Amino acid sequence: MKNVLTLILAGGQGTRLYPLTKIRSKPAVPIAGRFRLIDIAISNCLHSGLRKIYVLTQFSTESLHRHIFLTYRFDNFSPGFITILSAQQTLENRNWYQGTADAVRQNLFFIEGKGDYVLILSGDHLYRMDYRPFIEFHREKGADVTISVSPVAAEQAPELGIMKLDENSRVISFVEKPRPGPELEAMAIPPSLASGWGFKEKETCYLASMGIYVFSWPVLRDLLKTTPFEDFGRGVIPFAIQTYNVYGYVFKGYWKDIGTIKSFYEANIELTRPLPPFNFYDEERPIFTHARFLPGSKIIFSEVENSILCEGSIINRSWIKNSIVGIRSRIGENCVIEDSVIMGADYFESAEEIEANAQRGIPNIGLGRNCEIRRAIIDKNARIGDNCRLVNLRNVQNEDNENYVIRDGIIVVPKHGVIYPGTVI
Numbered sequence: 539m540k541n542v543l544t545l546i547l548a549g550g551q552g553t554r555l556y557p558l559t560k561i562r563s564k565p566a567v568p569i570a571g572r573f574r575l576i577d578i579a580i581s582n583c584l585h586s587g588l589r590k591i592y593v594l595t596q597f598s599t600e601s602l603h604r605h606i607f608l609t610y611r612f613d614n615f616s617p618g619f620i621t622i623l624s625a626q627q628t629l630e631n632r633n634w635y636q637g638t639a640d641a642v643r644q645n646l647f648f649i650e651g652k653g654d655y656v657l658i659l660s661g662d663h664l665y666r667m668d669y670r671p672f673i674e675f676h677r678e679k680g681a682d683v684t685i686s687v688s689p690v691a692a693e694q695a696p697e698l699g700i701m702k703l704d705e706n707s708r709v710i711s712f713v714e715k716p717r718p719g720p721e722l723e724a725m726a727i728p729p730s731l732a733s734g735w736g737f738k739e740k741e742t743c744y745l746a747s748m749g750i751y752v753f754s755w756p757v758l759r760d761l762l763k764t765t766p767f768e769d770f771g772r773g774v775i776p777f778a779i780q781t782y783n784v785y786g787y788v789f790k791g792y793w794k795d796i797g798t799i800k801s802f803y804e805a806n807i808e809l810t811r812p813l814p815p816f817n818f819y820d821e822e823r824p825i826f827t828h829a830r831f832l833p834g835s836k837i838i839f840s841e842v843e844n845s846i847l848c849e850g851s852i853i854n855r856s857w858i859k860n861s862i863v864g865i866r867s868r869i870g871e872n873c874v875i876e877d878s879v880i881m882g883a884d885y886f887e888s889a890e891e892i893e894a895n896a897q898r899g900i901p902n903i904g905l906g907r908n909c910e911i912r913r914a915i916i917d918k919n920a921r922i923g924d925n926c927r928l929v930n931l932r933n934v935q936n937e938d939n940e941n942y943v944i945r946d947g948i949i950v951v952p953k954h955g956v957i958y959p960g961t962v963i
Contacts, residue, residue, distance in 0.1 A: 539587040542673060543653035543755075545645075546579050547638050548661035549596030549625065554798045557943055557952035558917060563595065565661035566602035567802070568881050568918065570809055570818055571848035571864035573827045574605055575796060578666075579659045580620070581825045586669040589618025590652060593661070594641045596625040596634060609828040623648060637768030646762060649755075656758050658770070660749040664805050664816055665793040666823060673752055675787045682757040682782035685709065685775065686750035688793045689737055692722070698746040698795070699771050700725045701786055705734075709784045712747075712776050735788050745786065747771065748793055757782060792816050799945035803915060806879045810844045810860050832865060840869075848882065868904030870924070879915045880905070895921075900956055914949040922951070923959030931962060 552564030559567065565576035576593070583591055589612070595602055603622055610620045623645050625635050635641035642649070642658070649656065655676065657669060667686075676684035687701055696718055702711040702725050716722040726743050727735075751770065753761075757778075767773025778784050792815045796802050808814050818825055832850035843859045850866040856873040863869065864882025883903050887895070895902050905911070906924035914928045922928070928942075928949050937944040942951050942963060949963055957963075 539589070539670065539673070541654040542588060542590070542657055543649060543655070544583050544588050544591045544657045544659065545642060545649070546576070546583075546591060546593045546659045546661045547641060547749075548576055548593050548602060549635055549641055550662065551597040552662070555796075555802060557950055557955075558799070558802065558915070559598065560952050561598060562601040562953070563598045564796075566598075566605060567662075567796075568864065569664065569796070569802075569806060571846055571862045571882065572830075573818075573825055574602075575662045575664070576602060576605065577609075577825050577827045578664055579661050580606075580610060581823075582665075582667050582669065583659075584826065585823045586667075588657065588669060589616065591618075591620045592623050592645070592648065593620065594623050594635070594645065596641070599624055605828060609826065637772075638770045639762060639774045640768040642758070643762040646759060650759075654755055656753045656755055658751045658753065660795075662796050663749065663793065664796055665748075665789075665791060666816065666820070666825075667750075667789060667791065667793075672750075672787050672789075676752040676754075676785070679707070679785045680783065681752075681785040682754055683775070683778050683784045684752045685784065685786050686748045686789050687745040687786045688748050688789050689727070690744050690746045692718075692743050695722055695725070695744040695746065699775075701745050701747055702727075703731070703745065703786045703788075705731060707785050707787070709779050709786050712779055714772055714776075736790070745788065747775070748789060749795075751775075799915070799948055799950060803879065803913075803946075803948050806862055806915075807860060807877060810846055810862060812844065830865065835863075850886070851882065864918070868902070870905050870907040870909065872907055873905050873909045873911070875905075875909075875911045877913050878911045880911075881916060881918045881920075883919050901959065906959065913947065914951070916951045917953040917955065919953055920951045920955045920957070922957045923961065925960045926957050927962045928957070929963070 548565040550564050552559035567575050612618045699714045700716050701709050704710050794805050835847045835851045838854045840853045841857045845858050846862045848865045851863050853869040855871045856869050858875045861875050861878045863880045866883040867880050887903050892902055901921040901923035903919055903921055905922045908925045910927045912929045934944050935947050941955055
């Protein structure tokens with residue numbers, strides 16, 4: 539892996555994840571109560587023996603930069619590095635990154651000479667992958683570009699880039715977000731290939747690009763220098779399929795694109811199952827994150843079912859089911875929390891701060907007494923007053939409000955949001 543350079547694309551604005559991305563980039567969004575999305579890609583790299591990593595950033599970078607600086611440090615005697623390449627003005631270019639390919643194009647100077655192969659990853663997906671077999675597959679095939687693909691069902695395919703492979707795993711066609719009907723049906727996996735890859739026909743019908751690529755360095759350099767394409771998925775990859783040897787590597791593990799509030803919510807709630815599809819409890823390949831020195835969770839006469847309670851949380855005489863309670867969460871007396879994600883807080887409020895809150899007439903960070911929270915996401919440092927009901931009483935699918943939004947029927951309270959006592963949503 540010494541001749542492989544890794545680029546993690548972490549500059550997306552994440553508009554579909556708003557308001558979780560109101561003041562942070564998408565890869566900085568917390569997941570599972572104590573991690574951030576960027577931790578997934580970096581942890582996969584470290585477990586795969588990849589130690590030369592650039593993270594390309596652009597929008598709302600402060601939180602992401604701080605997390606990376608505090609979490610990932612190699613010793614002085616290691617040749618590896620994790621370096622941030624944030625969008626910047628130069629004498630040659632005054633523009634922001636215009637897309638994923640343009641972001642890499644603007645940093646070719648830093649990439650030159652760092653490796654024979656360039657692994658390109660997205661910083662906002664949930665999966666566990668050893669990249670070594672993927673890169674070895676690229677070498678064995680003599681490929682110019684190799685794309686990791688994952689089997690998806692027909693209902694998911696119109697939201698993704700769908701590829702079709704021949705019997706040698708070479709990519710023969712690619713459609714970005716195919717329309718349901720003949721266009722989508724033409725991209726289905728032939729039954730003969732599906733059985734050869736070990737798929738059950740009823741389970742998998744299409745191969746979706748995971749946004750994970752291996753380029754031979756000369757090919758990547760030539761593609762970016764000789765074409766105007768700004769995105770890999772929309773421009774570079776379709777062009778490369780017609781002019782280079784492009785192969786598909788079939789990944790059979792769990793993979794989820796955390797691109798919308800609905801997908802983010804579902805990925806978190808799935809983690810509360812007794813046997814979740816993604817396992818954070820893998821001792822051999824743990825997901826790394828910022829080390830915190832927090833006390834264990836304190837549970838005072840509460841009932842908790844199929845939930846994750848993170849360190850530093852205090853739960854007082856409440857009922858919690860199918861939910862995630864993040865770090866430093868404070869749950870007041872007689873609360874009901876079901877099918878919800880409580881992200882917690884960045885700090886514990888002191889006695890003086892709590893007294894100041896009372897004088898200002900605002901709730902403390904966390905949940906007050908007698909609250910009911912169902913199908914909701916409560917972002918960090920949010921303040922939910924006493925006797926609040928966040929249950930989507932009107933069954934609204936989408937709505938924007940000053941203090942909250944609703945997306946696909948899921949209530950989202952943004953970071954530092956305030957819901958005053960007695961509020962019913």
